[in-house]
Amino acid sequence: MAEIKTKVSEASVEDFINSFADTEQKKQDSFELVKIIQEHTGHPPKMWGPSIIGFGSYEYKYDSGHGGIMPLVGFSPRRSAISLYIYTGDKEHEHLLEGLGKFKMGKACIYVKKLSEINIDQFKKVMDASIAYLREKYVVDDLP
16 A cells, blocks of 8 residues: 655745745735634644645544544645645535635635635634534544
């Protein structure tokens, strides 16, 4: 079985943002996201793999026996858009996307061009639903 690359590391979140975010706007949005998510979740930002900033963690295990540890929520300031890992992808949570603002969807990933194009209060509601879902389903590390 292949080794999971998305592991927490001691790499500097600040250094990552400064070197990886390709525009000043993306850097500002990234630092603002760190502040918003850390204040809202109580978890400090940590680097997960080479390009994801994650907050908190949960341990998952599938019926197949495959498992691992992933961040509760996170984001990455990718070239084409900021990828937000704050959504379960579950059908029962689709209503939370209404009023979020301007974004595109992957399976469970939300892509935004600018932080100013989304409603931060709705963003927090989406995070809350995702964290509650993960707490019900998996082992969550609630320590900051």
